[in-house]
Amino acid sequence: MRERHRPLRTCVICGRKGPKQGLVRIAATEEGAAIDRGGKAPGRGAYVCKDSGCTGMGLQRKRLEYALRTELSDPQWNEIVSSIGASSPLDQSDER
Numbered sequence: 001m002r003e004r005h006r007p008l009r010t011c012v013i014c015g016r017k018g019p020k021q022g023l024v025r026i027a028a029t030e031e032g033a034a035i036d037r038g039g040k041a042p043g044r045g046a047y048v049c050k051d052s053g054c055t056g057m058g059l060q061r062k063r064l065e066y067a068l069r070t071e072l073s074d075p076q077w078n079e080i081v082s083s084i085g086a087s088s089p090l091d092q093s094d095e096r
Contacts, residue, residue, distance in 0.1 A: 011054060022049065023048060024084055030043075044068050044069055046067035046068050059084070
């Protein structure tokens with residue numbers, strides 16, 4: 001018997017592909033964008049790795065807005081960044 005097909009999701013930070021269980025979904029609904037812990041909220045979704053390996057790279061606001069096809073308010077953005085533990089490019093010092 002053939003193994004059942006499991007769709008892959010792509011992390012918007014690092015681009016790594018993996019099963020849904022290894023990623024956290026961010027859903028854009030009419031009320032705004034928020035973390036979707038259950039993974040079944042209605043609306044467009046974007047995925048971020050659960051492990052903290054790629055969150056140190058920094059989640060870019062424009063990349064997430066593009067994936068969700070919506071604009072994020074400052075409170076929504078701050079909630080998402082703090083919930084997934086990602087660093088925002090604004091949080092990182094510019095060392096040249």
